[in-house]
């Protein structure tokens with residue numbers, strides 16, 4: 001077994017032990033049961049020798065027969081119990097790894113998620129953790145019990161006849177050398193097979209996430225090819241691993257056959273010369289026979305360990321992605337809480353070190369209460385402003401403050417609890433309408449839910465739906481219209497009673513009637529809350545208390561609609577084209 005390190009510098013077996021440690025009592029119990037099972041097996045040859053002895057000396061064999069039956073039954077019962085306990089422990093190890101990994105993935109930094117494929121991360125939780133099951137039972141226990149049983153068997157063999165033991169050991173050592181060459185190949189193939197499963201998960205996620213677009217683009221054959229290639233790669237590598245595992249298993253099997261024949265030949269000669277009696281040879285041959293299982297265990301342990309090590313490395317890779325610190329959930333603002341003020345001071349930001357700057361020194365101030373609109377051409381960096389306020393990313397330089405306090409000094413959960421955020425593409429999660437509304441405030445009572453449903457004009461939709469608020473909305477809310485999804489997102493944000501409301505083009509998909517109603521709602525909210533809105537409509541900007549005009553990562557002007565139309569050419573152009581077109 002190679003003790004090669006994973007990339008953390010920690011040997012893989014040590015990592016494995018950290019997952020196993022909480023279950024060590026159960027694991028030891030299971031291992032002890034396996035050992036006792038092995039011991040009952042070991043007694044059998046001795047009793048068999050007695051029986052042959054009894055027969056040779058014309059003694060009654062009832063006692064020996066009874067003892068043998070008892071041993072066989074005990075062997076079966078203890079073996080079954082031990083197997084159950086071990087399997088259960090292995091499942092607990094898998095459970096532990098899945099819990100750790102899923103908690104960690106929820107805390108991943110958005111920047112880390114930008115760089116990974118969600119489908120591959122999913123495969124690490126579902127498929128790679130499953131491989132830990134085998135490695136726990138087969139490897140740890142197999143190595144422990146198999147190793148001990150092996151040792152015990154060898155000792156017994158030595159007691160019966162040291163010469164025959166020497167013959168057996170020579171054969172086993174030869175097989176061990178061959179195994180040493182095979183085993184690292186299993187590890188490499190397993191890692192590549194699991195990586196291919198990850199690629200397949202990523203391709204599946206990409207395709208199912210945009211199935212309508214794939215169909216509309218007629219891209220099924222190409223997507224199919226990608227999926228099949230990943231599946232075939234996993235097959236190829238798994239088959240390679242299977243080939244080497246089979247070679248390892250058969251090397252062990254072959255070694256035992258050779259040992260059996262050699263012992264028979266050498267032992268036969270020793271019986272002929274009278275060095276040992278026939279009972280001793282039979283007992284020794286039975287020991288060789290019993291050696292089979294522990295050797296197979298040890299070999300399976302070593303091969304399984306290679307697969308588990310590959311999976312463990314993939315799990316550890318995921319656990320090394322940058323994550324937010326674990327946070328206790330923070331309470332939502334109390335009713336009537338003071339609205340928040342926001343300020344950007346010379347903020348420079350890029351999404352990654354190898355990407356160009358998006359914000360080149362953004363500066364603005366938003367006082368508590370009132371409505372501030374952000375306008376600017378596409379790609380100006382408006383949505384990025386909101387992502388920075390939510391601390392999905394941290395600026396490279398400059399400072400962002402909420403209530404005059406730097407975001408870096410805020411407890412992340414309290415910061416986000418103060419904010420209601422309606423994303424640009426208004427995401428809705430699968431589940432019921434009610435689940436979606438309560439997502440940001442699970443404790444909201446029915447009256448509060450009814451109130452936001454009314455203000456966001458979802459009430460007629462709720463009445464129309466077969467199960468009302470409990471109607472399932474489908475994956476990403478596909479059973480809702482685009483405008484309905486936006487209103488659900490707004491209702492969800494309002495239900496949090498935020499001190500700061502971030503609306504990203506929240507009214508861009510609404511019809512005139514709904515838009516007018518929502519505008520009134522937002523104006524209402526702005527009286528008690530700070531509202532930042534990325535606006536694409538004239539109606540929104542005309543009622544804003546101030547407008548921040550952004551262009552190419554800078555704030556180029558701040559003012560009201562009236563002053564900006566007169567003073568800022570870009571704004572005047574936007575107002576004349578984009579807003580009017582959208583607002584007409």
Ligand SMILES: Nc1ncnc2c1ncn2[C@@H]1O[C@H](COP(=O)(O)OP(=O)(O)OP(=O)(O)O)[C@@H](O)[C@H]1O
Nearest residue numbers: 114351355358377378379380381382383384385424
């Ligand atoms: N997660 C990301 N990783 C890398 N680059 C990004 C990411 N998100 C946005 N960008 C880039 O940052 C720039 C600004 O994006 P942003 O979403 O802030 O624009 P916007 O002003 O909201 O535009 P729009 O009006 O089209 O919504 C764009 O050029 C975009 O390509």
Ligand SMILES: [Mg+2]
Nearest residue numbers: 382383384424
């Ligand atoms: Mg945007």
